[in-house]
Amino acid sequence: MYSTDPFKYGKRLQTSDAVVFALLGLGIYGLIATAQRWQGVYQPDFKMDLALSALPLYGLYSLFRAMIAYSLSLSFTLIFGYLAAKNRFAEKLIVPLLDIGQSIPVLGFLPGLVLGLVAVFPKTNIGLELACIIMIFTGQVWNMTFSYISSLKAVPTQLHEMADNIGLGRVQKLLSLELPCAATGLAWNSLMSMAGGWFFLTVCEAFTLGDKNFRVPGLGSYMALAIEQNNHRAMFAGVFLMIFIIVFMDFVIWRPIIAWTARFRLSESNESLHSDIPFMSLLLKGSPFFQRLIDLLNTVLIRAGNFRIKDRTSTPNPLETFIAKNPRGQRRRLKKLIAYFNASKFFQFFIIAALIVIGFVIAGKVYQLVETLHWNDWRDIFVATSFTFMRVLAALLIASLWAIPAGIWIGLSPKLTRAFQPFIQVGASFPAPMLYPLALGIFNAMGLELSISSSFLMLLGVQWYVLFNVLAGAIGISQDLRESFRLIGLTNRTKWMKLYLPSIFPALVTGWVTAAGGAWNASIVSEYVIYQGHTLKTRGLGAMISEATNSGNFHILAACLIVMIVTVVSINRLGWSRVYQIAETRFRFER
Amino acid sequence: MMSPPNPASTISPLVELQNVHQTFKLSSGQKIKVLKDINLSLMPNEILTLLGPSGSGKSTCLRIMAGLQEPTQGKAKRHGHTFDGANTDIAMVFQNFALLPWLKIFENVALGLEPLRLSKDEVNERVKRAIDLVGLEGFEEAYPRELSGGMKQRVGIARALVMERPILCLDEPFSALDVLTAEVLRKEVLNLWISKKTSIQSIILVTHNILEAVSLGGRILVMGANPGHIRIAIKNDLPYPRDEKSGKFKELVDNIHDVITESVIPDAPEWVPPALAASVAESFPPVPMNEVIGLIEMVCDQGGRLDAFALAHTLMKDSVQILLMAKAAELLDFVDTPKNAIVATDLGRRFARGDVNTRKKMLHSQLEQLQMVKLLKGKLESSEDFSIQREEAIQLIQDWLPNEPASVVLDTLIQWCRYGELFGFNADKQTIYLDRGEEVGEG
Structure with a gap:
């Protein structure tokens, strides 16, 4: 320099x-x-x-x-x-x-x-x-x-x-x-x-x-x-x-x-x-x-x-000087008053007011869109949401089944980590929807319907998040603990249950949260797919969103989006954050 | 050899704290008072030391003086006037060095000049001078990770010197270093101040090491904890450099020991009316039981008597920590603590000789006699499933020991009682339950 x-x-x-x-x-x-x-x-x-x-x-x-x-x-x-x-x-x-x-x-x-x-x-x-x-x-x-x-x-x-x-x-x-x-x-x-x-x-x-x-x-x-x-x-x-x-x-x-x-x-x-x-x-x-x-x-x-x-020490606050000029008795009252209405508070108030107005305008527009919907539409949306929810869970489960053992296996060996990392990185970066036609060809040959196979399509995109995080967690497993487990002569089963799985758990939770979010988002392309020139679709929230966009039905689209936002945010806030807390308090090694 | 001129009363202090109180709010919403009514001032040409155990708020005092922390109540003044933001008269040296690992030594020191917008030549010159003063020549191009702890702290000191500010604040500057390195650096800091080669007029030193405080401090403020307050100000006129072996030095160290000991282990307990005595709960020194047991063993191994400060010295531990351990052992009647000594009681000797089970039984029955344990046990026995929520226990402690941090007391209590198999604690449910699995002792 x-x-x-x-x-x-x-x-x-x-x-x-x-x-x-x-x-x-x-x-x-x-x-x-x-x-x-x-x-x-x-x-x-x-x-x-x-x-x-x-x-x-x-x-x-x-x-x-x-x-x-x-x-x-x-x-x-x-x-x-x-x-x-x-x-x-x-x-x-x-x-x-x-x-x-x-x-x-x-x-x-x-x-x-x-x-x-x-x-x-x-x-x-x-x-x-x-x-x-x-x-x-x-x-x-x-x-x-x-x-x-x-x-x-x-x-x-x-x-x-x-x-x-x-x-x-x-x-x-x-x-x-x-x-x-x-x-x-x-x-x-x-x-x-x-x-x-x-x-x-x-x-x-x-x-x-x-x-x-x-x-x-x-x-x-x-x-x-x-x-x-x-x-x-x-x-x-x-x-x-x-x-x-x-x-x-x-x-x-x-x-x-x-x-x-x-x-x-x-x-x-x-x-x-x-x-x-x-x-x-x-x-x-x-x-x-x-x-x-x-x-x-x-x-x-x-x-x-x-x-x-701005130099804090050299420029005196004009309000402070104003207060100092006033007679002693009034100073306290003035200070209180000014503290109440000070500049940043006013700014905050302004922002909140603006946000409330914007919020109302958006809510009003959305309400106009949603108002016309029939009760049946809402029922369809909720049923579709539960279908997608099941698919997301299935995708997470399958991803965990292979990615946890694989991630631990790779992560425990620096050699394997070095060898696999570039491939995992490319795999994770590659946009899965481009592979959907190929994957669908395989699933069709196996006789799977889109209702089932769309879960696998989601999996193609989100499994990497699980793998990536498990891998990072496994790299961090304490060498001392591994050695002591080996010295005691504990069985592989014990090693996995008592050391590996608990050690990677916090990272795994992060992986699950990211993967679940990704899977919800991916539902729009995996439940509504173009295959060999035809459009394939199955019942689900993602399919409804895609169809509503394609047909320009903004009423259904708005309703679907509201349901998806509420579902995903509340699952994150209520479900995942609990799991995360457990992971942080029970399974985090102190450093 | 010289001694600093006496601060005359007409000279205005460089910084001062007036009636400062500080309260921190924990994330749980609980408020903790860390400073209570602090008044202190730093005069020109002096070394002021703040001495006290951890938790006595000495670092908080320093932060308020440096303008890094605003007091909840009271004022911090610079040359008699209040100030906003950071106090630009103060250059700080931090316990863990606070170096940026991605900058070279030269750049780390030069960081101190960044706000001044000097020309390149000026920066070069001033940084070179600061680096020379602390003896880091030749390391300009090294990164912090290539240096030892002592060298890193030299960089910290150089960064403080380069700013050429009148006050040097040292926050436990030598406690992350080994004993020898600390001693060398202490002498060098003193020489820098005496030589007047730098801009430094006065030094504030925060430490928990009595020897360090006495060898550097012109005035020593002894602080107490819960909440932090100044117990006493001691003037130290011994000429620099001070000889640790001289009689006067030792006398002063002993005096300060006594002051601290008094507060940690009151020799003559305050008189309590007998009717009340039974209802007064003891306070719990927050030390783990395994360390207390270790202390009892050590005392018995050494013939049943040890000097607390000698022990602190050999173990290279904070002497306050040793005193707290001794106090815990005394609470259980395993030792006595006349003055600075720790003497094993008959009970203590039997305890040290006993095997694991005997020890458990003895600990069990000794713990049961503690007022707080009795209270907790009563509450547990009267509850349906012999367990209570952690919150309830905290409430109970707050009622009986209103001046102590309840959660710390409870954690200590649980840790002790687990050793004595009195209570258990379920961390998942956050409940305390009566340990009835294997009833031991006469309980």
Whole structure:
């Protein structure tokens, strides 16, 4: 930061610069292509070309949508996560909103976004593209924000006191203390968020709303069309490109970032999942151009850090001075009065009032939509909900049956962990709906009806959450305890029942909660599937939501969404939080 | 060799606390009073030490003076005026160093200058000087994890020095270090202050180590707990550097020992009218029973008599902790505690000789004689299924021992009674139940 050696970059450009330039070139090309597409004349139903030669550009479009959505997610996280972590009042508003947002499946956002944004930009594709990006954003953002809030809250008090004692301003504190502390969690969650964004890509890029078809050019819409037309070659090509994009992102972006954030861990131990330096980091280290770029960024950040919003000690509170000027007897009364109506309270009051008004407007609109529904409709919705509920439970059960033993088995051996991790990561990031046609082919051959097999379709997407968490838990099983169990000569059964399962339990619960949320969301694509050009559907809440969106029946859609939000949030709040508490108090090792 | 000039009454204090009270609210809604009516002031050119057991609120005092904590009641003043936010006259050194592991030593120290927006050259110069002062030359490019504890604390001190503030606050700065390192660093801090090479006019030191307090402090404020209060202020005019072996030094240490001992083990218990005596419940020192048993064994092994402070020294434990253990053993009639000594009673000797079962029986019957245990047992026996909720027990303790933290007392009580197989505790249901599985003793 403080060294000024003009020769440290090396004088000439290196070969690794070529790679950096190539990546930059790709980025610029993608930007131009995206900009042209946005500027283009409004074309809601893009004529897709299933030829393989068209695929790379589609892939680039999708990659850019996901990246723009990710930038939005990151900005949202940094702003609202900070507010929620720093201000109790904001926390009380933001956390429940995040909870609700998380429980709304992407189709819930779709009609409002598309109709609204297309109305704002009727001439160009901007509206439709924005709607698509925001839909991807709703699949990414929640876990990132939750992780950021919990990281900020976990910054040790002593470090906060140190920063306050030195007199760091808010921005300086954020840059030098809080962001570094949150970096590791943020990096891992970014990786998961990207996966969450890919999941509904086929839905986000191609959908039907009432009598209108919408389609934007991209990998998701390509896959959707290939599935519709039952074009096997295109399907395989799409799957292949998706895997390529995931591996490419992992290699070029996530691995270097995760390796870089490892330095910001507060614990001083050196152990890490990725102990070896990723190839890309080495490459970037060897690129003078990249280093120059980073240094420039650093300087800008330090400048920004030196910019102080407000100095608390030097500017006296005008209210305080006002009080001090008044005669003694009145001071107390004045103080009380002002304390009651002080600025932040007034602000809070304003926000609450605004939220109440907005809440009433939304409730009114929703009521108008729902009012017309017959009692029978509600009955159908509740029956459908219980069907979906059973499917979610079944998916969790099956996921647990294989992922718990597998996760423990892999996690206990560092060798296996290293070997399997890349595959698990790709598996978890791959959007399962793209594999549904293949899976359905197998299930049909086995004679399973969609009513049953949709549970397995859910499983395809959510089993990874269970596996991932169990794996992380198993890696953390105390070495001392394992050795002592072995020395005592306890049987395998005892080891599993008394050591492994209890040790992974807290992590497993986290996995279950995430998986259950994912399964509810995934019901919209697994209970209503396009297979060999036909639409297959079964009774369930997800199917109802999909059908209501397709047929433009916003009355049913609104009712279904309300039921889903209430169900998911209350299961989280009442059910999972209890289990979580047990896990935290009974099975957490003290560190 | 020099001694600090006496603070004259006309000089205004650098920082002071006036009638400060502090209450913390627990997440359970329970309020805990940690400070009660604290008045203290730091004069120019002095080392003020706050000495007391854990829980006496000395760190909280420090935080209020540094403006990191706002008092519930009362005022913190800087040069006679109240202030908002952090007190920029104070540079803090923390018990666990508070270094950022991702910054190099140079950058960690330079962090102290960040708010000043100095030029690069100035930063370089000031950081270099601070690093030289604490003897860290050559480690500028190292990361904290590459340093030993003592070296890390040097970085902490350098970061405080680099800010060039008039007051240095040391919050248990040496207690995370081994004995030798602590001693070396103590001397260096003292030399820094005496040499006047730095901006530091005065030092506030928070510690639970009596020797440390006496070897550094010009004024020693002895604090008591529950809630934290200042018991006594002791002036220490011995010239620096102080010789720990000198008679006067030892005398002062002994005096302070006595003050602390008095509060922990009252030699002459306050006189209580006989009628009331039976209804007064004892307070429980919060120490685990296994440690108390360990103490009894150790005393008996050493011929039945031990000096509490010598023991604290050999075990490298906080002497207050040893005294609390002794008090617990005394409560059960296993030892006596005349002055600073711990003497085993006949009962104690028999206990130490006994096997596991004998011990259980003896512990059982001794515990049964405690007022609080009797009360709890009565309540348990009168309940339907011989068990009560934790909350009920806490209520009972609050009624009888209103000045003590009820949940801590209860946890101690449960831990002891589990050893004596009197009561059990079901952590799932949060209930306390009568241990009737194997009735032991004459109970």
